[in-house]
Amino acid sequence: MSLKTPVVILNFKTYLESSGKKALDLAKALESAGEESGIAMVAVPQAIDVYRIKNKTNIPVLAQHIDAISAGGHTGSNLFESFLASGVDGTLLNHSECRMTLADIAEIVKKTKEAELISCVCTNNIETSMAAATLAPDYVAVEPPELIGTGIPVSQAEPEVVEGSVSKVKAINKDVKVLCGAGISTGDDMAAAIELGAEGVLLASGIIKAESPKDALLDLVSKI
Numbered sequence: 001m002s003l004k005t006p007v008v009i010l011n012f013k014t015y016l017e018s019s020g021k022k023a024l025d026l027a028k029a030l031e032s033a034g035e036e037s038g039i040a041m042v043a044v045p046q047a048i049d050v051y052r053i054k055n056k057t058n059i060p061v062l063a064q065h066i067d068a069i070s071a072g073g074h075t076g077s078n079l080f081e082s083f084l085a086s087g088v089d090g091t092l093l094n095h096s097e098c099r100m101t102l103a104d105i106a107e108i109v110k111k112t113k114e115a116e117l118i119s120c121v122c123t124n125n126i127e128t129s130m131a132a133a134t135l136a137p138d139y140v141a142v143e144p145p146e147l148i149g150t151g152i153p154v155s156q157a158e159p160e161v162v163e164g165s166v167s168k169v170k171a172i173n174k175d176v177k178v179l180c181g182a183g184i185s186t187g188d189d190m191a192a193a194i195e196l197g198a199e200g201v202l203l204a205s206g207i208i209k210a211e212s213p214k215d216a217l218l219d220l221v222s223k224i
């Protein structure tokens with residue numbers, strides 16, 4: 001499966017405003033904003049909310065993380081095959097709030113390719129974006145952790161990280177698409193990201209905590 005670009009990937013994380021029934025409400029806001037704007041919008045709920053959202057909406061759904069384990073005694077982990085059965089369309093990997101080893105990232109990227117699912121490897125700077133690109137995921141999402149949740153957009157505060165990641169990743173594998181995230185919340189932030197060569201954004205709090213997530217999403221894509 002591939003996503004139309006530019007793409008908006010909304011990481012629900014574990015906010016109360018994006019959990020349980022509110023996860024479905026947020027997913028429906030994404031679906032409605034995507035239909036109205038024509039921009040691809042993707043939900044990234046907690047594992048427990050994936051099945052519900054896949055069954056009640058028509059939007060692509062990514063897992064926030066998939067454990068690099070084999071079937072058996074791994075209490076509390078989430079098995080790749082279980083996500084497959086839930087209908088998930090792919091997964092984030094190595095988010096700064098859920099870091100993985102390079103070997104585990106490589107294992108899950110390989111499994112997503114075999115299952116024709118989407119992989120989006122999160123990185124924190126140009127160098128880790130280059131390392132991730134060697135694994136040939138569908139997306140690399142560069143996010144300086146110090147900007148996450150601050151409302152200070154990476155596309156305006158650290159444009160060189162975005163531009164540098166795009167050029168270095170494309171030099172390694174032109175098929176890997178680069179997204180950026182951290183502090184992104186407005187139409188100017190997303191327009192700046194696209195201007196820097198990103199093919200979309202990965203974001204969370206600016207939308208999740210908005211009075212109207214749907215209006216915030218429509219504003220986000222209003223200048224691209």
Ligand SMILES: O=C[C@H](O)COP(=O)(O)O
Pocket residue numbers: 011095143147148149150151181182183184202203204205206
């Ligand atoms: O996965 C999303 C990123 O961590 C960005 O989060 P944020 O939009 O709250 O800064």
